[in-house]
Amino acid sequence: xxxxxxxxxxxxxxxxxxxxxxxxxxxxxxxxxxxxxxxxxxxxxxxxxxxxxxxxxxxxxxxxxxxxxxxxxxxxxxxxxxxxxxxxxxxxxxxxxxxxxxxxxxxxxxxxxxxxxxxxxxxxxxxxxxxxxxxxxxxxxxxxxxxxxxxxxxxxxxxxxxxxxxxxxxxxxxxxxxxxxxxxxxxxxxxxxxxxxxxxxxxxxxxxxxxxxxxxxxxxxxxxxxxxxxxxxxxxxxxxxxxxxxxxxxxxxxxxxxxxxxxxxxxxxxxxxxxxxxxxxxxxxxxxxxxxxxxxxxxxxxxxxxxxxxxxxxxxxxxxxxxxxxxxxxxxxxxxxxxxxxxxxxx
Amino acid sequence: xxxxxxxxxxxxxxxxxxxxxxxxxxxxxxxxxxxxxxxxxxxxxxxxxxxxxxxxxxxxxxxxxxxxxxxxxxxxxxxxxxxxxxxxxxxxxxxxxxxxxxxxxxxxxxxxxxxxxxxxxxxxxxxxxxxxxxxxxxxxxxxxxxxxxxxxxxxxxxxxxxxxxxxxxxxxxxxxxxxxxxxxxxxxxxxxxxxxxxxxxxxxxxxxxxxxxxxxxxxxxxxxxxxxxxxxxxxxxxxxxxxxxxxxxxxxxxxxxxxxxxxxxxxxxxxxxxxxxxxxxxxxxxxxxxxxxxxxxxxxxxxxxxxxxxxxxxxxxxxxxxxxxxxxxxxxxxxxxxxxxxxxxxx
Numbered sequence: 001x002x003x004x005x006x007x008x009x010x011x012x013x014x015x016x017x018x019x020x021x022x023x024x025x026x027x028x029x030x031x032x033x034x035x036x037x038x039x040x041x042x043x044x045x046x047x048x049x050x051x052x053x054x055x056x057x058x059x060x061x062x063x064x065x066x067x068x069x070x071x072x073x074x075x076x077x078x079x080x081x082x083x084x085x086x087x088x089x090x091x092x093x094x095x096x097x098x099x100x101x102x103x104x105x106x107x108x109x110x111x112x113x114x115x116x117x118x119x120x121x122x123x124x125x126x127x128x129x130x131x132x133x134x135x136x137x138x139x140x141x142x143x144x145x146x147x148x149x150x151x152x153x154x155x156x157x158x159x160x161x162x163x164x165x166x167x168x169x170x171x172x173x174x175x176x177x178x179x180x181x182x183x184x185x186x187x188x189x190x191x192x193x194x195x196x197x198x199x200x201x202x203x204x205x206x207x208x209x210x211x212x213x214x215x216x217x218x219x220x221x222x223x224x225x226x227x228x229x230x231x232x233x234x235x236x237x238x239x240x241x242x243x244x245x246x247x248x249x250x251x252x253x254x255x256x257x258x259x260x261x262x263x264x265x266x267x268x269x270x271x272x273x274x275x276x277x278x279x280x281x282x283x284x285x286x287x288x289x290x291x292x293x294x295x296x297x298x299x300x301x302x303x304x305x306x307x308x309x310x311x312x313x314x315x316x317x318x319x320x321x322x323x324x325x326x327x328x329x330x331x332x333x334x335x336x337x338x339x340x341x342x343x344x345x346x347x
Numbered sequence: 348x349x350x351x352x353x354x355x356x357x358x359x360x361x362x363x364x365x366x367x368x369x370x371x372x373x374x375x376x377x378x379x380x381x382x383x384x385x386x387x388x389x390x391x392x393x394x395x396x397x398x399x400x401x402x403x404x405x406x407x408x409x410x411x412x413x414x415x416x417x418x419x420x421x422x423x424x425x426x427x428x429x430x431x432x433x434x435x436x437x438x439x440x441x442x443x444x445x446x447x448x449x450x451x452x453x454x455x456x457x458x459x460x461x462x463x464x465x466x467x468x469x470x471x472x473x474x475x476x477x478x479x480x481x482x483x484x485x486x487x488x489x490x491x492x493x494x495x496x497x498x499x500x501x502x503x504x505x506x507x508x509x510x511x512x513x514x515x516x517x518x519x520x521x522x523x524x525x526x527x528x529x530x531x532x533x534x535x536x537x538x539x540x541x542x543x544x545x546x547x548x549x550x551x552x553x554x555x556x557x558x559x560x561x562x563x564x565x566x567x568x569x570x571x572x573x574x575x576x577x578x579x580x581x582x583x584x585x586x587x588x589x590x591x592x593x594x595x596x597x598x599x600x601x602x603x604x605x606x607x608x609x610x611x612x613x614x615x616x617x618x619x620x621x622x623x624x625x626x627x628x629x630x631x632x633x634x635x636x637x638x639x640x641x642x643x644x645x646x647x648x649x650x651x652x653x654x655x656x657x658x659x660x661x662x663x664x665x666x667x668x669x670x671x672x673x674x675x676x677x678x679x680x681x682x683x684x685x686x687x688x689x690x691x692x693x694x
Contacts, residue, residue, distance in 0.1 A: 008382070011382075011383055013381050013382050013383060014381045015381060016381070017378060017381045018377075018378075018380055018381055023377045023378050023380075026373075026374075026377040026380065026576065027373075027374040027377045029548075030365075030370045030373040030374045030377070030576070030580070031364060031365075031370050032548070033365055033370075033373065033545075033546050033547070033548040033549045033580070034360050034361045034362060034363070034364050034365055034545040034546065034547060034548065035355070035358075035360050035547060035548050036358055036360060036541075036547045036548055037548050037550075063410060063550075063569075063572060064569075064571065064572070066569050066571055066572065067569055067572065070569065092570075092571075099566070099567055194383075198380075198381040199380050199381065200380070200381060200382060200383045200575075201376075201379070201380040201381065201382050201383055201384050201574060201575025201576065202380045202574055202575070202576065203384075203410075203571075203572065203573070203574050219446070220446055222410075222411075222413050222414055222417065223439075224411065224413055224439075224550075225410060225411070225413065225414065225550065226550070227548060227549055227550050227574040227576070227577055228547075228548025228549070229373065229377070229548065229549065229574070229576050229577075230574055230576075233377070233380065
């Protein structure tokens with residue numbers, strides 16, 4: 001629209017910013033950006049291995065989860081191979097599946113959660129090579145406990161790999177992530193510095209898996225794909241536990257505030273394990289789309305799920321008090337606009 | 348080897364650094380890296396379009412030329428399709444061709460230049476879908492004038508696209524680049540901020556082509572692949588003509604110094620249109636490999652061509668006076684070691 005949004009609450013970015021230590025490291029690295037990044041991400045990979053108590057050979061650093069998902073699809077999916085996901089789950093994964101000719105099969109959410117039983121059953125039915133699940137989930141913010149995910153892993157059909165997208169895991173309650181088992185050849189887990197670490201623009205993600213699963217990336221990845229500043233910033237961010245704790249507090253405060261705003265407008269929110277909150281607008285998708293359009297027109301950037309019945313909701317990223325005040329100020333009018341009957345169409 | 352090199356002169360990085368204006372812009376952007384980059388690279392693409400006097404729709408910004416080359420191969424090459432390059436030219440292009448199942452055909456260099464006539468003849472012979480040429484060339488530093496490249500374009504077989512890698516073009520003499528013709532559907536040109544602009548670690552490259560050729564990237568590219576800091580740094584670097592002029596001067600000075608060092612050791616250099624100089628060690632590949640190994644052991648990181656007869660040479664990036672002094676100090680001993688006959692092998 002040619003003007004910045006009043007409140008940028010649509011992309012689940014961490015408006016609270018990256019760790020000040022990471023910012024300082026990136027600023028220092030800026031003058032050294034004439035050098036290529038280390039193609040092996042040696043320092044970052046070793047630090048991540050220590051952090052997760054795995055071997056460096058269990059970690060592949062890449063240019064964000066999007067890039068890593070593309071490589072996984074390229075490695076495992078030949079044209080026509082079946083892939084299973086949830087209807088309305090992460091569209092970029094679906095984009096990669098389509099791009100490499102995979103046959104995508106989607107199962108519905110169950111009570112606004114991705115449905116492990118349905119995903120496993122569909123994978124068995126279509127002989128899937130990959131299942132995608134995000135835990136916590138985007139766009140609903142819901143999550144499963146570790147036992148449910150572990151149970152899913154234990155029931156994977158032979159020849160089927162689970163792509164477990166844990167982009168939001170640092171913001172989930174304790175006990176949402178099953179233990180990392182690096183001897184499992186049928187699970188690849190995705191993590192990122194984009195969400196809790198507040199470095200979406202730096203493009204640093206990583207995969208955790210068995211040595212064989214991880215080494216396969218070397219056949220197809222761009223060996224010089226990483227940004228040097230991002231690599232150095234991520235290494236610094238990983239050390240700053242105090243900032244991560246601060247972010248968890250900010251996110252918890254913002255979740256509560258969004259719930260309060262929703263409640264003041266007679267709306268319910270879904271419990272969230274992420275840095276966004278999904279508000280149930282209480283009607284159908286057409287209604288929620290009107291609410292969203294009115295908010296966007298008022299400078300409040302939010303998004304919504306694509307698929308019914310989740311599209312009855314809008315998705316609001318955790319923002320600063322000022323941003324959420326702006327959202328609170330805009331929501332009543334947006335609901336009023338959405339409730340106003342349309343008596344005719346202007347062609 | 349567990350210690351930094353005394354002189355990092357092997358990766359054709361611009362040791363003179365990026366524009367101070369670009370460094371400042373990247374430092375400012377560091378605190379905003381919680382935001383994703385603009386997936387359309389709108390500002391940078393428009394600035395590049397203005398710079399090249401083309402339309403924004405003729406420009407695709409990507410995560411370095413490597414990524415863009417991978418996307419071009421993915422878009423144009425089905426398994427078994429023929430691709431033509433020069434033996435010893437850019438290995439990352441070959442990696443992408445292999446990765447997507449293309450059949451690579453290589454023609455020899457001619458007098459240490461890539462050979463447009465042989466590339467065209469081979470493309471006709473094997474019905475190639477793509478020809479790759481770098482002008483100026485890496486690893487030899489040689490170049491063709493615009494007329495030779497334009498003549499090559501004019502003779503492209505039907506159904507064959509030229510991938511014209513101009514990574515070093517800002518460092519070439521005037522008149523090395525043919526005019527940009529955005530109505531040509533069979534040429535895609537690659538440029539980068541990694542070389543003259545000194546931002547190798549930021550991963551910002553771009554392709555220039557017809558609207559159709561450029562829009563095809565949108566089917567396969569990672570829409571959120573760009574680093575925000577890199578995008579902002581590149582935009583600033585593009586405006587800093589004074590720095591580019593300074594770099595051209597530094598590179599010219601370093602080229603002369605490398606030629607002088609070579610001459611003092613009885614060696615010749617090849618004329619260079621790049622930020623490196625290829626030194627002819629005057630013997631065979633085994634000899635040059637010994638020279639290189641001795642230099643590396645002495646903390647001087649240089650590289651060499653992979654293929655005979657170019658592998659009689661070593662490739663030295665343009666460095667600071669201090670770095671080139673270190674090279675000058677190490678070269679005589681390296682040559683002495685290489686000239687020493689090996690009387691036996693130790694198993």
